[in-house]
Amino acid sequence: MRIDAIELHRVGMPLVRPFETSFGVQTAREVLLIRVRTDAGDGWGECVAGTEPFYSSEYVDGAAHVIEHYLAPTLLRAPDVTAASVARQLGYVAGHRMAKAALEAAVLDAELRAVGRSFGEYFGATAEWVDCGVSVGIAPSIDELLAEVAGYVAEGYKRIKLKVKPGWDLEPVARVRELLGPDGLLQVDANTAYTLADAEHLKRLDPFDLLLIEQPFDEEDIASHAALAQVIETPVCLDESILSAAIAVDAIERGATSIVNIKAGRVGGYLEALRVHDICRELSVPVWCGGMLETGIGRAANVALAALPGFTLPGDTSASGRYFADDLAEPFVLGSGEHAGQLRVPTGPGTGVEVDEAFVAARALSPHRTLR
Numbered sequence: 001m002r003i004d005a006i007e008l009h010r011v012g013m014p015l016v017r018p019f020e021t022s023f024g025v026q027t028a029r030e031v032l033l034i035r036v037r038t039d040a041g042d043g044w045g046e047c048v049a050g051t052e053p054f055y056s057s058e059y060v061d062g063a064a065h066v067i068e069h070y071l072a073p074t075l076l077r078a079p080d081v082t083a084a085s086v087a088r089q090l091g092y093v094a095g096h097r098m099a100k101a102a103l104e105a106a107v108l109d110a111e112l113r114a115v116g117r118s119f120g121e122y123f124g125a126t127a128e129w130v131d132c133g134v135s136v137g138i139a140p141s142i143d144e145l146l147a148e149v150a151g152y153v154a155e156g157y158k159r160i161k162l163k164v165k166p167g168w169d170l171e172p173v174a175r176v177r178e179l180l181g182p183d184g185l186l187q188v189d190a191n192t193a194y195t196l197a198d199a200e201h202l203k204r205l206d207p208f209d210l211l212l213i214e215q216p217f218d219e220e221d222i223a224s225h226a227a228l229a230q231v232i233e234t235p236v237c238l239d240e241s242i243l244s245a246a247i248a249v250d251a252i253e254r255g256a257t258s259i260v261n262i263k264a265g266r267v268g269g270y271l272e273a274l275r276v277h278d279i280c281r282e283l284s285v286p287v288w289c290g291g292m293l294e295t296g297i298g299r300a301a302n303v304a305l306a307a308l309p310g311f312t313l314p315g316d317t318s319a320s321g322r323y324f325a326d327d328l329a330e331p332f333v334l335g336s337g338e339h340a341g342q343l344r345v346p347t348g349p350g351t352g353v354e355v356d357e358a359f360v361a362a363r364a365l366s367p368h369r370t371l372r
């Protein structure tokens with residue numbers, strides 16, 4: 001395909017409730033959306049970088065800048081662009097995986113819409129519905145945490161994930177385990193808030209039968225995660241550390257992770273996410289789909305990804321209403337009956353969602369940029 005224009009849209013979307021992690025509190029999502037205009041039609045992609053460079057070194061202003069000054073000009077100059085060629089064409093720019101992923105996803109959306117194929121079909125999805133977990137932020141009090149968790153359980157979520165940090169870990173976990181009962185699926189995510197010196201403390205989580213402890217240590221400290229895995233029973237799962245399929249293999253072989261959280265934006269795009277899935281499957285390592293508070297664009301793509309056979313654990317792809325009162329596309333709503341706690345995999349062309357352009361314009365934080 002030839003790309004005739006690339007649009008950058010900055011959209012502000014308030015969260016239905018504050019979302020607190022070990023690195024801060026979020027009350028709104030400032031989303032960078034990409035629309036590519038090609039000779040085969042349009043496609044939308046979503047950049048998962050946060051407003052601040054706290055989850056990773058990427059942040060929305062930086063992503064917009066690197067797209068405007070490096071990545072978009074490269075694709076606009078190229079005589080032919082396909083989703084399969086984007087990573088190679090942009091490879092001369094170091095890092096900026098979330099920015100690159102947004103462009104690749106927009107190109108893939110345009111490419112697949114042009115031939116009437118869905119993301120799910122293209123990825124090789126084997127499920128029509130996916131099990132959904134939910135990520136629960138650090139709460140002002142234990143009672144407020146329990147009320148929020150009880151609400152999600154009532155909605156049918158298959159798994160609860162609690163954000164933890166030093167000073168907010170053992171008691172919240174104990175009380176939520178009590179609320180869920182012994183069979184409820186429960187895991188925690190530290191977002192790098194601990195160090196290996198906390199190993200004995202983290203071992204005190206073992207009696208609560210957690211599915212996993214996610215990214216307890218610094219994203220570059222593979223060795224400490226391997227050391228922790230020798231000390232605790234709870235399986236260690238990496239998120240921030242896993243930037244590519246190669247790093248996933250290295251972390252697995254070094255014993256640093258026995259379960260992998262896959263996020264397409266973090267690894268540079270859905271095509272690399274497929275490679276992470278495939279190699280983890282070969283190594284018999286379970287994977288699940290992580291979340292970055294996506295709008296309907298990224299949420300649709302994540303549901304399609306989560307429908308692959310290696311995604312054997314409920315992911316963080318929740319209903320749109322978990323974060324947003326209104327979304328830029330038809331909201332994702334949990335199923336009922338036999339599909340309670342599940343989301344249906346979109347079957348329409350591309351991501352399968354239609355972006356409400358009036359919504360995007362009404363919530364624009366600045367005039368959109370059109371690059372040619």
Ligand SMILES: CSCC[C@@H](NC(=O)CCC(=O)O)C(=O)O
Nearest residue numbers: 135191239290291292293294316
């Ligand atoms: C702003 S926190 C984003 C990263 C975080 N994401 C979640 O907790 C899930 C968010 C979601 O449900 O989309 C993680 O470290 O896994």
Ligand SMILES: [Mg+2]
Nearest residue numbers: 189214215239
């Ligand atoms: Mg995480």
